[in-house]
Amino acid sequence: MIPQRxxxxxxDxxxxxxxxxxxxxxxxxxxRTFSLYADHSCDKNAFPRVTTAILEIHTDEVWxxxxxxxxxxxxxxxKxxxxxxxxxxxxxxxxxxxxYAQHILRDHEWPVGCVxxxxxxxxxxxxxxxxIKMWNTRTGLCIRALEAHTDVVTALSWLPDGSGFISxxxxxxxxxxxxxxxxxxxxGRTPIRVTDLAITPDFTKLVAVGMYDLPSPIPQSNAPSAEGVTPPAASGAAHANNSPPTEFRMIVYDLATKQLEASIRTEGExxxxxxxxxxxxxxVNRAPGDSNVLCEIQLWDLRTARTVRRYSGQKQSRHVIRSCFGGVDGNFILSGSEDGNVYVWHRDTGVLLETLPGHGIGSVxxxxxxxxxxxxxxSCSDDKTIRIWESPPGLPVSFAADVGDYGHEYELGGKGKGKGREHWGEVGLDGTSSYGTGGTSRSL
Known part of the structure; x- marks a missing residue:
């Protein structure tokens, strides 16, 4: 009488x-890891919450x-x-x-934004x-330079089958x-100025976010002359005079046909x-821009085009900050913040689990x-460093719960830093054009 299985x-x-x-x-x-003979609970102290290494070679913001x-x-x-x-x-x-810094790829004319x-x-x-430059990761030599774009390249993503990539x-x-x-x-010409994009692992969709320019309103005949008049604030991020008003959107394409499936207007950048x-x-990470919205990270259901979860607590106003999924099953949401901390949430409940200090002044x-x-x-930061985070190895549970850094800082002979939205298109400091390797390790 019991149904099969x-x-x-x-x-299950x-x-x-x-x-x-x-x-x-x-x-x-x-x-081996999950039994129903007792209530399941993972040890909080096994979560990666401490810095076990600090990598320092970059001499400016790490973006x-x-x-x-x-x-x-x-x-x-x-940068x-x-x-x-x-x-x-x-x-x-x-x-x-x-x-070990196996290859330092210095042959760029401008700051590097994507890898x-x-x-x-x-x-x-x-x-x-x-x-865009293609590098042989075994030799550190540049294979090819690609210059089909006419403005800042903000996103790079390889196809799931490895047959190519999208920019x-x-x-x-x-x-x-x-x-x-x-x-x-x-x-062709997309509806938005793309600030980031990603391809779904099932190879069916391309999701892009960016800025959409609204049509400029036609001035009425009795309106005062625009000369010498301060233009009203545009929706979204501020733009130069005479620029069209801007709103922000997430667009979804069918990857095979390149047909636009959805164009979703959002508040904030x-x-x-x-x-x-x-x-x-x-x-997606949402910054307020010039609108009266809170910064937050949003989880969108691509099937219904609706927000299903929001994560808040981090700070973001003027920097490009990139979040990610984490954990063996993507159970966690991680993001940097302009207050120098790393934030971790539980994906399904939205509970803020950890606020991890350690980075210096500036944005993570x-x-x-x-x-x-x-x-x-x-994680990488405006403090010119990259931090490696792990659970505290070999530490007593009582100590692991409170420790911020595991041991001493770890130097590799350089420095590094992050990226602001106002830096799109900015030419950075002069640098040499040479290849090299560098960095040695030291025990913590």
Whole structure:
């Protein structure tokens, strides 16, 4: 009389319920890590909440970072006109693990805003102003420079099958490239000036966020002359005189047909977008701009085009800040903040779990969870550094709950810093055009 597999279904539901109630759940759901013989609860002190390494070579703000798919390399982009490929040691003990700047990619004319790894980690893309460069990650040599964009390139994303990549920029262009750097296709002139984009892992949608220029109102005949009159404040971010009023939107394309599926108007400026592993949700950072809205991170359901969760507490007013999903099942939401902290929320409940101090003065601009180690993530900041965060290894539970940094700071012979929205298109400080490696490790 019991339906087939009904008992197994009930057990699966019980596991899901226990996992939902465990705010710090960060382990694979299998028989070794998850039992129904007792109430499940992950140890809070096993969550990555302490700094185990500080990487210092960049000489100006560090704006962006991304882990390689293998999890053993970290690419960082900086205002100092360089990108660095860091090699991360495989030692489990952070006190003996080595971090090495394998390649310092200095051959950029402008500050570097974006980095993106190919599927096999053999190519790293960097974007500086309107130029995209392709780098051989084994040799550190530039393979090709691409200059199809006419304004700042703000987003780079590889296709899920590794056959090419997509770039987006403030020139309203979205371009599809093949793996050799040849243009394969283009979306033409998009409705928005793209500030970020992402491709769903199921290879069906492209999601972009950016600024949409509204048609300028036609002046009435009896209106006073515009000469010498201060223009009214535009909606959204302030623009130069005579610029059309601006609103902010998230747009969704069908990746195969390039047809526009949705154009969603939002309050406040959207500065980043990430897609969940199941391709159902988009995570966006919203800054107030000039509108009377609060800064927050929003989780959008791409099927219904509705906001399903909001995360607040972080500070964002004028900087580009990029958040991410974290944890073994994407259970956590992480973001930097202009107050110098890293914020962590529980994805399903929206509960603020951690406010992690440690970075110096300025904005924490980007965070990235390691794809192979569910207990490790990295952050980069205006303080010119990259921090590696882990659970405190070998520390007593009572001490681990309060510690901020694990041991002493970790120097590699340089410095680094973050990115403001007012810096789109800005030419940075002069720098040398040479290749090199640098940095040695020191135990904590």
């Amino acid at each position: 009904r008992f197994a279904t009930l057990l 539901q019980a596991r899901d319920y226990q996992q939902l109630r465990c705010l710090y759940h960060n382990a694979p759901m299998n028989s 962006n970072l991304e882990w390689s798919h293998s999890g053993t390399y970290l690419a960082t982009a900086s 100092d006109k360089s990108a660095i490929i860091w090699r991360i040691g495989t030692e489990a003990d952070p006190s003996i693990r080595e971090y 993106a790894w190919s599927l096999d980690d053999s190519i790293l893309l960097t974007a500086a102003e309107n130029q 987006g920029g403030l020139d309203r262009k979205i371009i599809l490239w093949d793996v050799d750097g040849k243009q394969r296709d283009t979306w 959207l500065t980043s977008v990430k897609i969940s592993h199941d391709s159902q949700c988009a995570l 601009n980007s965070v990235a969870w390691n794809p192979r180690n569910e207990r490790l993530f990295a």
